[in-house]
Amino acid sequence: MGMTMTQKILANAAGLESVSAGDLIMANLSLVLGNDITSPVAIKEFDKLGLKSVFDNTKIALVPDHFTPNKDIKSAEQCMAVRNFAGEQDIVNYFEVGEVGIEHALLPEKGLVVAGDVVIGADSHTCTYGALGAFSTGVGSTDMAAGMAIGKAWFKVPEAIKFNLTGKLNEYVSGKDLILHIIGMIGVDGALYKSMEFVGEGVHSLTMDDRFTVANMAIEAGAKNGIFEVDDKTREYMKAHSKKEWKEFSADNDAEYAKVIDIDLSTVPHTVAFPHLPENARTPENWGDVKIDQVVIGSCTNGRLSDLQNAAKILKGKKVKKGIRVLVFPATQRIYLEALKDGTLSTLVEAGCVISAPTCGPCLGGHMGILAAGERCVSTTNRNFLGRMGHVKSEVYLASPEVAAASAITGKITAPEEVM
């Protein structure tokens, strides 16, 4: 029987001829990732193993991005624990404030992940790297500790849902609309324990940034990973960012899928996920009149250069509605610099947005943009769970950068066409 893309990568990393859904395998890891929330717990567990050193100091990435720049004394101490561990173990890919960016934007940009890799990260959005044709998945701190110790992790080989993409997204519609549309269709457990594999000629029309956004939110459908077929755009991206050798895998023609879903990209509408689950996807005719207090543009989902540029296109020459707070978070220092040089940041500041240092802060209600009771935020982040961005009586509406920018102008959830 044929294998899916994910199954082929896992078989290769486990040194096996072939694997089938349900097999338990031990796979070699290309990279192990942790952040300032999950690494301190992993370091404690690692210490219990009584080992002198990690399996490979070049294959571990420590990215303190959640509560940095340090939001309080306890967070500062957590970051210090990570910094000290990185120093003791001579971890090559430790990123201090000034170099740090949001992990899932930073790692591809630094060329640390390429096609064919197997990556675990103690962060649920580690599935982002599937955009590059890698197998990557979120785990907890103990798995991260074990990964740092032995360079291997166990996996139950997943079955997959195939998304066959055709056509092209319409103007002002982007990867975020596509993934919210899909989660609305299959639900927050629609891909539980499974891979989401994106193939078809429609893939070629999606930018790399769109693909990162889509793969990033595979976890919001419960998926183990999301993965895209490698094409010329992927190769171009990897050549520009990485010195690592990559390996391309595509599914066998006779691979079995739990489900095949065809999507014509030209039919994907603007989509906003209403509180309190990403599956509460609504299209413009069902948005109603939702007045907002805050807009967040950024995160591992939508803090990349094209996300900021797309928001700026809509806000250019216009003003944020008085009383609305618009917070923009370039995901990495490089994105920040590029957006600075090409005028994107000036456009956003002139419109009345505030620009922050790269951090995950507001997405998880950590810092830099917490909501009070009764407040509503349109956010380009990935979760709108109860209390996610602050008070338990606040509300988060998940949207694309384009919809977020348009909403900033009107003060209510708005489609880009209405302000252009």
Added chain:
Amino acid sequence: MKANGKVIKYGDNIDTDVIIPARYLNTSEPAELAKHCMEDIDKDFVNNHSTGDIMVGGANFGCGSSREHAPIAIKASGISCVIAKDFARIFYRNSINIGLPILECKEASEDIKAGDSVEVDFDSGVIKNITTGKEYRAVAFPPFMQEIINKGGLVEYIKSNK
């Protein structure tokens, strides 16, 4: 190994943000995390439950973030076992890895009511509702995972296989 306790019942899609809100993630101290466990959906949980109680949820329990702080908070609260229709995969791994017993059982998840007295036998996977007398059988762990559980978690498992 057996667990025995009163049931605390929740619905579908209990996410890790309500199990332990991110505002408390500036620490990883289990006792500190337990003080805030479930507070955004059930502020009485911390005061009203007893050690040994059993948590029963619906579908996709533990969805969301990879924070191991979530099963740690539940375990440190004294909950002896979580039963759900199914679990989000990272939460499932994390629970096994830190030694929080969890069982998947659709019928038990649907039938068992808050306040019922329930007994769980982890070796056989049998869940017995003492209040109603009804018995259920949970999905058994694959042998590989059983070994991790028997060793007391992933760290001990790796130590013994070094």
